[in-house]
Amino acid sequence: MMVVTDDFVEADNAEAIISRIEHKSRKTESLLKQSKLVEALKTALEGWPPNTRDERCKSANWIVVHRAIMAMKDLDALFSSLDPEYYNILMKYLYRGLSTGDRPTCDQCLRIHERLTERAGLGCILRSLADTTNTV
Amino acid sequence: MAAVAVHQFAPCITCHAWSPDRSMVAFCPNNSEVHIYKLSEDKWEQAHILQKHDQIVSGIDWSSRANRIVTVSHDRNSYVWNYEGSEWVPTLVILRLNRAALCVQWSPQENKFAVGSGAKTVCICYYEQENNWWVSKLIRKRHNSSVTSVAWHPNNILLATTSTDGKCRVFSTFIKGVDTRDSKAGSSSDSKFGQQILQLDLSFSWAFGVNWSPSGNTLAYVGHSSTIYFVDDVGPSPLAQNVAFRDLPLRDVLFISEKVVIGVGFDCNPMVFAADESGMWSFVRFLGERKTSSTGPKYGSQFSEAFGKLYGQSKHGINNDGVDNSRQRGGVHENCITCIVPLGEAGSSTITRFSTSGLDGKVVIWDLESQQDLLEYL
Numbered sequence: 001m002m003v004v005t006d007d008f009v010e011a012d013n014a015e016a017i018i019s020r021i022e023h024k025s026r027k028t029e030s031l032l033k034q035s036k037l038v039e040a041l042k043t044a045l046e047g048w049p050p051n052t053r054d055e056r057c058k059s060a061n062w063i064v065v066h067r068a069i070m071a072m073k074d075l076d077a078l079f080s081s082l083d084p085e086y087y088n089i090l091m092k093y094l095y096r097g098l099s100t101g102d103r104p105t106c107d108q109c110l111r112i113h114e115r116l117t118e119r120a121g122l123g124c125i126l127r128s129l130a131d132t133t134n135t136v
Numbered sequence: 137m138a139a140v141a142v143h144q145f146a147p148c149i150t151c152h153a154w155s156p157d158r159s160m161v162a163f164c165p166n167n168s169e170v171h172i173y174k175l176s177e178d179k180w181e182q183a184h185i186l187q188k189h190d191q192i193v194s195g196i197d198w199s200s201r202a203n204r205i206v207t208v209s210h211d212r213n214s215y216v217w218n219y220e221g222s223e224w225v226p227t228l229v230i231l232r233l234n235r236a237a238l239c240v241q242w243s244p245q246e247n248k249f250a251v252g253s254g255a256k257t258v259c260i261c262y263y264e265q266e267n268n269w270w271v272s273k274l275i276r277k278r279h280n281s282s283v284t285s286v287a288w289h290p291n292n293i294l295l296a297t298t299s300t301d302g303k304c305r306v307f308s309t310f311i312k313g314v315d316t317r318d319s320k321a322g323s324s325s326d327s328k329f330g331q332q333i334l335q336l337d338l339s340f341s342w343a344f345g346v347n348w349s350p351s352g353n354t355l356a357y358v359g360h361s362s363t364i365y366f367v368d369d370v371g372p373s374p375l376a377q378n379v380a381f382r383d384l385p386l387r388d389v390l391f392i393s394e395k396v397v398i399g400v401g402f403d404c405n406p407m408v409f410a411a412d413e414s415g416m417w418s419f420v421r422f423l424g425e426r427k428t429s430s431t432g433p434k435y436g437s438q439f440s441e442a443f444g445k446l447y448g449q450s451k452h453g454i455n456n457d458g459v460d461n462s463r464q465r466g467g468v469h470e471n472c473i474t475c476i477v478p479l480g481e482a483g484s485s486t487i488t489r490f491s492t493s494g495l496d497g498k499v500v501i502w503d504l505e506s507q508q509d510l511l512e513y514l
Binding site: 088110114117120121122123124126127129130131132133134 | 340341342359360361362363380381382383384385443446447
């Protein structure tokens with residue numbers, strides 16, 4: 001962790017990121033078909049932060065994560081096998097889901113939010129709110 | 137019980153400081169005054185009221201050797217108070233700020249003090265003998281937002297600052313005529329005044345509360361994202377650790393030994409962090425007791441009612457406890473703790489007593505003598 005400059009550096013161009021997201025999307029879909037729901041969610045959440053400010057990339061990533069979130073059925077299984085390193089990023093996507101206003105999405109996100117808060121504590125919510133640099 | 141004394145001085149306290157013999161405490165009751173209370177025969181009596189500032193006093197520090205009090209306020213001024221006869225006599229220090237002063241600290245040798253401000257500057261003030269007044273030198277560059285906290289390194293020259301731009305910075309405050317050049321080659325006294333030694337970009341949100349370890353080797357500061365940052369070997373190649381924790385963010389930190397840090401903040405309960413043999417820092421436990429309600433709200437009784445409404449499910453029921461428990465978290469403080477002050481000998485490497493003050497207007501003295509499990513970490 002060295003001295004870093006203030007400049008926000010675009011690591012890759014948007015096209016490269018979108019193609020990575022498409023690849024991730026295909027992988028997630030196949031995992032969902034195999035009913036490996038937790039694996040699918042982990043795959044969807046991986047590779048973050050995408051280090052970009054491009055809204056299209058963020059939306060593309062959100063679509064993949066949304067798919068995995070909506071497919072979730074067994075929350076106990078989810079939380080017993082999801083590594084804590086995914087908690088913060090999942091919380092950010094839950095808030096994005098809640099902001100859509102779409103009833104099924106909100107219901108599902110709220111259900112997961114309750115369990116995630118229980119697991120990760122209020123600090124997790126704080127981290128998703130306070131970080132205005134790495135947004136989803 | 138780790139909390140050995142609790143006293144409610146005012147409805148709300150912004151900051152506090154202790155006299156050298158610890159018999160008097162000075163605090164600001166959330167207005168433009170500083171109240172000094174003296175402990176005589178187990179009762180606190182008001183001894184003095186210092187009235188000079190026009191707005192809230194945001195920082196107080198009481199030097200232990202020279203027995204001087206420095207106060208800074210949102211009115212952009214600072215006063216150094218000397219005890220003459222039986223009165224505290226103020227001396228205005230012209231800080232040359234155009235925004236509020238937010239925090240202040242005497243340097244270890246008490247010949248300088250640092251002020252952090254909303255003007256994105258840090259003022260280093262020192263006493264000029266010839267003119268019999270305090271001069272302010274400004275560090276204008278680098279900060280992009282308000283400076284929330286300042287902390288002096290034991291060598292009296294390096295100063296760490298935290299800011300709402302999320303960064304922690306270390307500067308040299310070497311002043312010719314006040315500081316002496318160290319004979320060790322390559323030490324911090326080679327730097328010029330205002331030179332930035334290090335900038336730490338670990339936090340993505342506001343940074344508060346910075347503190348150095350007793351040896352000056354480690355730095356700790358907190359971010360508003362419920363994270364605390366530890367930096368070892370502060371210098372050209374520092375080692376940083378982020379410790380994210382479960383609960384609400386902290387506002388201030390204190391090293392009570394090389395390996396133990398106490399953090400205080402919005403949970404109204406001091407948190408203990410310790411480093412193991414390999415130098416990895418982690419959260420140990422809360423210092424005060426935590427009340428867990430029998431109905432089992434999992435997020436702390438303060439929020440159970442709110443969460444019940446959020447999740448809208450009948451299993452949370454009509455949580456009657458929720459209403460009463462909204463303030464009572466079972467801890468000693470009932471509102472955010474904003475300030476933590478050591479109560480040991482100045483410059484000692486291990487502290488077992490410290491005090492906290494918060495927005496609930498209480499000053500609480502904590503003693504770790506009874507906390508066997510924590511004494512092992514020290």
